[in-house]
Amino acid sequence: MIVLGLTGSIGMGKSTVARMFADEGVPVFDADKAVRRLQGPEGALVTAIEAAFPGSTGPDGVKRDVLAERVLTDRSILKQLEAIVHPAVGEARQAFLAEHANALLVVLDVPLLFETGGDAHVDKVAVVSADADVQRIRTLARPDMTPEKFARILIHQMPDAEKRKRADFVIPTDVDIEETREAVRRIIACLRTDGDS
Incomplete structure (x- = not known):
C-alpha cells in the first residue's frame, strides 16, 4: 500500500481534489x-473539550466558531486542544488504514499535514495549490469569514510556497477543473505503477 498525504492551505480547493481521488476509486480518509x-452531538471528545474549555460545547457538540475564536487568538489553547484531538484522530486513521489494508493506494486528507508532522507517516505528499488572490477570494466567500479571521488562520498554516517545495506532487486548482482532474489521474497512475513494481 502507498499512503499519499493530501494537504493544502485554506481556500486552495483540497476538498474538491479529495473528491476527485474518491471518484477515481481511491479510499480517502478525511481528517x-x-x-x-x-x-x-454525542461525539467522543465533547466531554473532554468542555472540561478543558468551559462553555465551548452545547447540545450539538462543540461550538466550532466559539472554540475557533479562542484557538486563533492563543497558541497555548491550540496546543491544549490538539493534545485532546490528535490522538483520537490518529485512532480513526489507523482504523481506516486497517479497513483498506488491501488497497494499492489510499489518501489521507489532512489540512495541517506538515504543521503537525503528519508527513512523517505517509509515503508521498500532494499539495493542492492556487494563486494567492484566488485563495483569498475563495476563502472570503465563505460564510462568517472576515479578512481578519483569514489572516489569523494563515498565521497557523505553513506558507503555500514552503508546502509546494516540500511536496512530491503539486495539484493546481486555479486552472480549468479538468486540468486539475488530469493532474489527480496522473498521480494515481504514477503511484499505482510504483506500488506494482
Whole structure:
C-alpha cells in the first residue's frame, strides 16, 4: 500500500481534489470529517473539550466558531486542544488504514499535514495549490469569514510556497477543473505503477 498525504492551505480547493481521488476509486480518509464526528452531538471528545474549555460545547457538540475564536487568538489553547484531538484522530486513521489494508493506494486528507508532522507517516505528499488572490477570494466567500479571521488562520498554516517545495506532487486548482482532474489521474497512475513494481 502507498499512503499519499493530501494537504493544502485554506481556500486552495483540497476538498474538491479529495473528491476527485474518491471518484477515481481511491479510499480517502478525511481528517476534518473525523474531527467533526468526534466533536459532534454525542461525539467522543465533547466531554473532554468542555472540561478543558468551559462553555465551548452545547447540545450539538462543540461550538466550532466559539472554540475557533479562542484557538486563533492563543497558541497555548491550540496546543491544549490538539493534545485532546490528535490522538483520537490518529485512532480513526489507523482504523481506516486497517479497513483498506488491501488497497494499492489510499489518501489521507489532512489540512495541517506538515504543521503537525503528519508527513512523517505517509509515503508521498500532494499539495493542492492556487494563486494567492484566488485563495483569498475563495476563502472570503465563505460564510462568517472576515479578512481578519483569514489572516489569523494563515498565521497557523505553513506558507503555500514552503508546502509546494516540500511536496512530491503539486495539484493546481486555479486552472480549468479538468486540468486539475488530469493532474489527480496522473498521480494515481504514477503511484499505482510504483506500488506494482
